[in-house]
Amino acid sequence: AQTVTQSQPEMSVQEAETVTLSCTYDTSENNYYLFWYKQPPSRQMILVIRQEAYKQQNATENRFSVNFQKAAKSFSLKISDSQLGDTAMYFCAFMIRRGGSEKLVFGKGTKLTVNP
């Protein structure tokens, strides 16, 4: 069974600073996908960044980047130049794609607060 662990229930950061959210996962699969989703208060989850396991290069999306360590099964999210709008729950998620199913397994989430 696949599991995703986020060891930081809550974090805070000052505006304009950098913060890293950690995520580890467990799987015996070799081909899979990893995601970070953001859930602002009372809003739907939206995708922040995705990483295919077969790609060695770490994904980057503007101020968001990941440190993907496949051997260590680690997938941390770095947010640079934090903004007030980054305040949200952040969920790390794991996916295996099989015909007819793209099930996401989520971690428990990290509540990030960006302070002015």
Added chain:
Amino acid sequence: EPEVTQTPSHQVTQMGQEVILRCVPISNHLYFYWYRQILGQKVEFLVSFYNNEISEKSEIFDDQFSVERPDGSNFTLKIRSTKLEDSAMYFCASSGGIINTGELFFGEGSRLTVL
């Protein structure tokens, strides 16, 4: 930008009552999902639906739950006889458009409170 919409945003019901949660997925998507999040806990997979049938379901998705795509646009989750422990936020999601990146698009959720 296309989005997944869910109704109702909040429903309060008595234990033992039937509840139907509705979702309108993004129109060209092929895969549909229900997830739930009990307050303070992780988001859990309930069921995936593809080609008009359930493709995978979790242990949570027992005989009290059913899904349907009755008219080609709506995707519903029915709980036949609600229990107190069904109180949760229920998220619908869809994926698998023309360019399938694996990204799931989520609705804003339906909060179900069972009294």
